[in-house]
Amino acid sequence: MFRFILRRTLQAVVTFAALTAILFAWLRSLPGGPLDALLGENAGPQDRAKLVESLGLDESLWTQYLRYLGRFWTGDLGVSTGVWRGAPVTEVILTRAPATIELALCALIIGAVLGIAAGYWAATRRGTFDVAFLGFSVLGLAVPVFFTGFVLKYVFAVRAGWLPPSGRADLSGSIPTPTGLTLLDSLLAGSGAAFTESLRFLTLPTIALAIIPFAVIFRLTRASVAETLQQDFIRTANSKGLRNPTIAGRHVLRNSLLPVITVIGLQAGGLFAGAVLTETVFNYRGLGQSMALAFSTRDYAVLQALIMLAAVLYLVINIVVDIAYALCDPRVRTP
Template sequence: MLRFILRRLLQMVGVVFVLSLLVFLWLRALPGGTVSAILGEKATPERRAALEKALGLDQPIYVQYWEFMKRAARGQFGASTGVQPGVDAMQVFIQRFPATLELSFFALLFAIALGIPLGYMAARRKASWFDNLSVVGSLIGVAVPVFFLGFMLKYFFAIQLHWLPVSGRQDPGIDATRITDFFVLDGILTREWDAVWDALKHLLLPSLALATIPFAVIFRITRASVLDVMDEDYVRTAESKGLTNKVIRGRHVLRNALLPVVTTIGLQTGGLLVGAVLTERVFSWGGIGEAVQVAFTRRDYAVLQVCILMAAVTFVIINLLVDIAYAVIDPRVRTR
């Protein structure tokens, strides 16, 4: 098991290196560049030359990349010029990451809590009205754009029915204590139950909107996997031995069917963390997705660097954890 983890860690280092190189080259190929973003209308030739020398942009590209990697290893990406002018870019990421992580966690919780049970029940009732209805629902979940669903949810439940808040993470009138910047967790730790309830109400609509695509994917993978496992010889052998349905489902069907589902959940988790841009904009969530959108608009390259690179590192770490979980569930994976 230790050799398996070390092998995956080495692969992770290689992936992060390639991603950092791509981010470095891509950002320097964008129109305008860092100097124009910092100087703005004051970008005279003399000032541009002075700033390029100060930032090391007059050096060869490989020297610039080496300096970029050294600064990145220390968490130094420069100051924000557009999202939060003057604030360190890493600090912008640290401030906003809990919001995205909290939203992604609850969206994934909805997707798993609904996708796996419904996928299993649909497979057990293949070709029934329940199966057909579930498949149609999952297709709709993939087809409907997240931003459109978000606006629809806001219109019906927030504007028309006034059941839930329109946007934001918490009512500004609530004097909540901040410990971790995860609003629900902070309320639980401080036993401020009004803050917990208000944070959950704000989470419900954006989480549901963000959960639609991962729910549909997890549902389809679970259904297909359960159908495949139910046709295996060892399941029929277990049935012929007279084992109870509970034992067959738990020991033979679900355990083996969950292997591809675990991988799917890991990929969807990474996708949620890096792909919540539209949802955060619709609900004014204030996470890294919204920061990336603002950074693109205002050419804030420091924030773009840290958000994209840290999101990529998070995605790679999640995939490493998925590989480890996969190896725990199926020991055969460790030998591959």
Template sequence: MLRFIVRRVLQMIGVLFVLSILLFAWTRSLPGGPVDAICGERCNDEQRAALRAQLGLDKSVFQQYLTFLGNAFQGRFGTSTGVLPGTDAMDLFLRRLPATLELSVTAIFIAVLFGVPLGYLAARRRGGIFDNMSIIGSLVGVAVPVFFLAFVLKYFFAIDNQILPLQGRQGDINATRVTGFFVLDGILTREWDAAWNAIQHLILPSIALATIPFAVIFRITRAAVLDVLDEDYVRTAEAKGLTARTIRWRHVLRNALLPVTTTLGLQIGALLGGAVLTERVFVWGGIGESLASAIQLRDYAVIQVFILMAAAGYVVVNLLVDIGYAIIDPRVRTR
């Protein structure tokens, strides 16, 4: 098991190294460059040259990359020039991270909570009305763009009927901040009105963000359960007279959840792409919305730290999924 983990960690380091090269090359190829983003039209040639020297842009590309890599290891990416001018980019990322984590965790929880049992039930009723309707629903979930569904939910529940809040993470409440996770903060401080208000704000964006992961998890679960139901060990368990509950939990679901576990890791990482659109629609204030603003405002420091740290999080999540997969199925450790 230890050898398996070490091998996966080395692969993770390699992925991050390649990503750092691609990110460095991409940010250096963007039009304008950091000097124009900082100066605009206010600096003369001498000031621009001094700023280039200060940023190390007068050095060779290889030296610039080594400096970038060294700063990245220390968490130093510079200060924001557009999203929140004068703020350290890493501090800005850490400040906005809880919002995206709260939204993403809730979305993946909804996707798993409904996707796995519905996928199992659809497989058990293969060819029936429930199965066909579930498949159609999952196809709609994949086909409808996240931003369009977000606007529809926002209009129907927040604007037209005013059932749920329109935007933001919390209303005008004097709540105590502890962790940056508004729901958790309300629970820890026993400010139940603040926790409930945060939950209300969380409902619409999390549903919008959960649609694609739900559809994918549903279809993977359904296909995996159908495959497992045809296995000899399931028929043998039935022939032995084991109870339906034992067969369902010990033989069917446990083996069917192996591909779902891998899919779950990929979906958690992919949530960032959906979070950019969802956070923009609901003015959520997380890393997705900040990254979109940084690209629009050419805030290179924020772009670098947000992309690199988001990718690192994606890789770490998949590492944990691989370890969990190896625990569930020991055969994976030998591959």
């Protein structure tokens, strides 16, 4: 098992190095560049020369890349020039990260729990509501997340007026916020009013972000459970007179959820991409909205840090998923 973990970790390190090198070169090939973002397009040659020297942009690209990697692992990610002008990028990330973490966790939990439950239910009751669930899952995969967000806003916020159309609950003046996660802070403070207010602001963006993970997990769970139900060991368990809950938990789900574990991990890593559109639609102050703003303002320091952070998160999640998969199925550990 140790060799398996070591092999996966080394693969992740190589992947991260290649990805960051490509990202570093790509950002510096974009029109304008960090000089225009910091000085503006009308800055004089002397100002540009001083900034080039102070930022080390007169050195080779390879030297700049190695220096940036050294600063990245120490937490020095540069200074924001557009998202939060003049603030360290680390401060921008630490301030906005709790909102995205809370949104992504809620969307993943809802998508995984409902997707597995609905997938199992549909596979064991073919021909009833199975077609309706399949149609909804196809619709969830086909419709872009930003369009889903606009529809949810129009129906439940504008027309019905049940939920706020945008923003995030601000609890800083009412209860302590040690974690920055509004739902958790509300529970820690024992404030039902704060929890309800947090839930109202979180509901629509969570639903919009959870639809695609739900659709993917549902379809895979349904197919995997349907295939497992046709296996000989399931018929043997039925012939022995085992109870249905025992067969479902010990035999069907245990063997069906192996591929689902991998998909849940991939969906967790991909939620950050969906959060960019979701947070922009709902004006939800998180890392996704910061990335969209960094694109529009050419804030290369924030943009580079967020993409690299997303890459690290994605690789870590994949390592965890691989380990979980190997624990469930020892055959995966073999080279």
